[in-house]
Amino acid sequence: MKPFGKKTLAMLLLSCMMLVAAGCGSNGSPTQEDTASAAPETSSKQEEPVKVVWWHSMSGDVGKAAQQLVDEFNAEHKDIVVQAEYQGKYDESLNKLKASLGSDSGPSLIQVYEIGSRFMIDSKAITPVQQFIDADKYDTSRLEPNILNYYTFDNKLYSMPFNTSNPILYYNKDAFKAAGLDPEKPPATYEEVAEAAKKLTKSGQAGGSFAIYGWFMEQLFANQGAELLDNGNGRTQAATSSLLGSDAGVKTLDWWKRMVEEKSMLNLGRKTDDTSKAFAAGQIAMTLDSTASLRSIVKSAEGKFEVGTGFLPKADANVKGGVIVGGASNWILNNRPEAEQKAAWEFIKFLAEPKSQAEWHINTGYFPITQKAYDEPIVKENMTKYPQFQTAVDQLHQTTPSLATQGAVMGVFPEARQLTETAIEEVLNNKKSSKQALDDAAKAITSKIEEYNKTVSK
Amino acid sequence: MEKNISLVSPLPRESSRQEGIASLRTSRWKERALAYFFLAPSLILFGIFLFFPLLKSVYLSMFLTDPQGRVASFAGADNFTNILTSEVFYNSLWITVKFILLTVPTGVVAALLLAAISIPKLRLTKLFQFFFSLPMAVSVGTGSIIWMVLYHPTLSILNYALSLIGISPIAWLTDPKWALLSVALMTVWLNLGFNYIVMLSGMQSVPEDLYESSKIDGSGPFRTFFRITLPLISPSLFFIGVVSIISAFQSFAQINILTKGGPMNSTDVLVYNIYQDAFINYRFGIGSAQALILFVLITLLTIVQFKFGEKKVHYQ
């Protein structure tokens, strides 16, 4: 390609286009517009409002709720304009970020899923929000400690949690009654779930179904107080190997497998959307799903049956543990001018306010990240409408903080999840024993971690 | 190439009627110049948007990349040896081959049959021709969403239909034995519209008097089809064959939406693997190496098809 100069190429191309495309009359003009609009952005200091570009992955109704928050912020702040841009699913948006690094085409603020945290830190492209917290003397004690924990590394908060959720057990109260089970007492341990599932199974209705979702496995580990990775779940030091094949994993998978074998639990694949639709249609009586799905699950069951919620089941009644925070957080990019980063921080603070969180919570079903939000009247009202949500809040508050419940961190998390899911499938389809499948997956994950660590400069 | 372009300017307006070797030579020059001029726009665009990235990925394939996608350390041929010695790669390759075998012959034959039954001129022929080409209007993305609902593990309308005739439900996408088959079925449907249109236009360009004369010869419809139609549309058949194989190799969106390579890696085709490495797991080096291997594989296969296939193709 070198023999051509870039200009000649562009000229050639343009002439080709003129020759070729009579239809696209807008040639060139958008470019001019672009440069024109970009110029004042860099030159102006005080007069023009600071523009904050926020990339997010919130679509559907949730996307609308996010836009609503942005509009409110812009109305309140005359000196800042936040521009929310939907950039596809989490991994698509992250890819786009990666491609834009090292140029000014990236955002000022980006929403990244929780398992992308290690990548964001290793990319060295971000300013930890702790810097702004310290400079601002911002009081973080109002925020949920269990949520902040996930995004805290080396005692520094790197990003601000935005949408957070946990897995809970959903069950069909009417089916419980019909099977002679107490509809107000959801099964709490593996053993109780297995027994209930057996009783609930009849023609046209299975006891339950869990989606083959790596996230559930991670949560069930934490719920036994077990760590998924060495080096304190990768938090005291970069992780070097996976502990997936440990007793916690084998016990969980054996239990799951036994229920599938007894036909009291169905294997409906990897998508929680599939299990929740089966649940709503009354085909399964129990399922695991995110708290963020609560509203839609309750709504879709309206007029058919009453939905109950319970804690994520534990291996034994007396093990200590709890759930990990899932969801996503907002990161500030360090290649933007300081004024812009500060403006982004203002927006983050706005999002963390009780009022914003209350609104966000009732419109989406994600947890409020500040406890104060529960005092807002709209939240109280919502709680009476969806009393099931109390379970989720209690579960979050009862979680004892530890390295296990803080959650694992690794650069190859998306891949590790996929490998875990394959391992579960191998067990449920009778290809391998639990121990064998998990050991194999752990080995594969470990080698991926080693490879990753090689590429990250210290 | 620039040289050729500058040569073009005096375009040959009339082919020369003058005799003599000199004019013959100029007309040959003019023909060449015209050819390069005709090829130039495509070649320039390919150069910038396809070959340049390809060269870049050759470079990347020899390195390990950091989370930002930048070159971290030189790996030489390591990426290639790692891939070529890994079980995952051969598993993916085998699945890709199975996927091609499931989709390409079925797709071609189905399109051929549809074209054959919709070519006789009946009153409603045009309507059916429209119906058969409809899947073409559906993109892979939306098509996958539609089939995801059709294949739902418990609410599937297909399973309901099966239950009406006494067949127990099929776990379309969640049973490792079925998943690839289900994705293949959906892919055949998706490509049917286009394959059909190409076949149809191929058949329509067969001069009608050929049919007439074969009718007069007393040849039956089947004989006519195999003796006359098939050879005459062999360029279209060849085209569809080559293109279907290439597109089957590159099928990605339906796998990403329907199965994500699962269950138990049973639908983990090569491109899905590449996508995973390059876009999810941030290993651009390995992803590039794998993509290059894929590129070489498709190229070899296509060369073979041209070497052996095009000989049998009948051009008028």
Place this chain on the structure above:
Amino acid sequence: MSIRAVNQTILYVLLSVAALLILFPLLFTLSSAFMSSAESATYPPKLIPSGMHWDNFLQVVETVPVIRFITNSFVVSAAIMVGQLITASMAAYAFAFLRFPGKAMIFSLFLSTMMIPWEVTMIPNYLTVRSWHWLDSYQGLIVPFLASAFGTFLLRQYFLQLPKELFEAAKVDGCGQIRTFIQLVLPLSTPSLATLAVYSFLTNWSNYLWPLLITNKESMRTVQIGIGMLQFEEVTAWNVVMAGIVIMLLPSLILLIAGLKPLVRGITAGALKG
């Protein structure tokens, strides 16, 4: 006569069965688009919605700037279509009728472009387009797709099917290459040009990742991103997504109807000789 009638009936039965099988997924989509969200997820599944829930479409329009997206997709796909028709027919003519050194080599070079996995080209092309300041612009969406090896191949195959005598006659008449190309080859190839037109329009209508990558402004985005905006990973309301799909399918359907006409008209032997 009666044998013909029987044959016709058999043919109609065959056609109808095939049509039903092929149309089923689309009819299912259409019907789901009018269901309430509860109806769209029940067992046994429903074939016909209980009422026409137009509010699904309203929801789509509220979530996604549909008109804007459709306009963008239309402009981009149409421009690419015109561009590909021109570049591909020129190149195909060269491959089919002209003699020049390096023909086989260049043709294989063309074909090889079809085999380059898009994963490889995406990021470098993003960087190229960015360096030209073409992000968020029509030319960024259009130019990378203006040439098509696929189209060249398709047209070449078709050109080669054209009767040779025709060109000899043209040569004798003193018809130059360019005139042969424009006045003889192109008009005779309407069916395959229509095929390519429809194909290239629809493929680019389906583009998702490239527009997502190079556009940020909502005003520059295309329909497939719109469908993505309707789904949410945690829970998806099928009826609304299906309604979105129906809306975004409409323009493609119209194009297909328009493109099918020249396509199925075909050419008769008489036309060839005249």
